[in-house]
Amino acid sequence: MVSRELVQKAKAFHGHVCPFLVLGLRATEIGFSKLGLRRPGEAETIREDVIAIVEANNCFADGVQVASGCTLGNNSLIYLDTGKNAVTFYRRDTGKGVRIYVHSDKVRELFPSRGSELWRKVVVERKGSKEEAEELAKIWEEIGYKMADLSEEFFKIEDVALKQVIERAPIFESVRCVSCGELVRADRVFYLDGKPYCAKCAGLEVPAVIGRGIVNSFHVPF
Ligand SMILES: [Zn+2]
Numbered sequence: 001m002v003s004r005e006l007v008q009k010a011k012a013f014h015g016h017v018c019p020f021l022v023l024g025l026r027a028t029e030i031g032f033s034k035l036g037l038r039r040p041g042e043a044e045t046i047r048e049d050v051i052a053i054v055e056a057n058n059c060f061a062d063g064v065q066v067a068s069g070c071t072l073g074n075n076s077l078i079y080l081d082t083g084k085n086a087v088t089f090y091r092r093d094t095g096k097g098v099r100i101y102v103h104s105d106k107v108r109e110l111f112p113s114r115g116s117e118l119w120r121k122v123v124v125e126r127k128g129s130k131e132e133a134e135e136l137a138k139i140w141e142e143i144g145y146k147m148a149d150l151s152e153e154f155f156k157i158e159d160v161a162l163k164q165v166i167e168r169a170p171i172f173e174s175v176r177c178v179s180c181g182e183l184v185r186a187d188r189v190f191y192l193d194g195k196p197y198c199a200k201c202a203g204l205e206v207p208a209v210i211g212r213g214i215v216n217s218f219h220v221p222f
């Protein structure tokens, strides 16, 4: 069961408590126990050898990051843009992995109708008043805490063997853009007439993770 303390830690990171945030915590707890990993915080070294592969960039992904210690910044988090509420944990040392998919449809049956109604109004239609947004946050927090001990039947849990070795983050040299003077990772530099430019100064489109997921052509300067 996910502790209240961990939910509070996740709230500090994510901004609010919501069902999918806590589902990310719970999925991590299940995944770590299946892989024989200790709870994060006990041995930081573990984290370097565990990879989390999330399949959606939503509240769930933040729960996974807080509970697992696998984050975007420490290169232990991989974002796979499949659009599913699922996470795979992979241990480099044993080569074992486990994928946990959330049965969102079954989970939503547990939500009170007022919560779903407000969610549609405030989040989907972006029409709710401040009071309604606050009421939603309260209901969401209550449901969120209920997700802390959700039974495994609400998840599809499967062992996975990775068919490829996931590379560790390589270290690159930096090159200075001749136009803005900022340093740029060597493999992200664009050469025009033999001179190095950053994407912004070259006026190019680059891949970006935005609300809808990964887009291949985000125009810079933005
Ligand atoms: Zn959230």
Ligand SMILES: [Zn+2]
Binding pocket: 177, 178, 179, 180, 181, 182, 197, 198, 199, 200, 201, 202
């Ligand atoms: Zn530049």
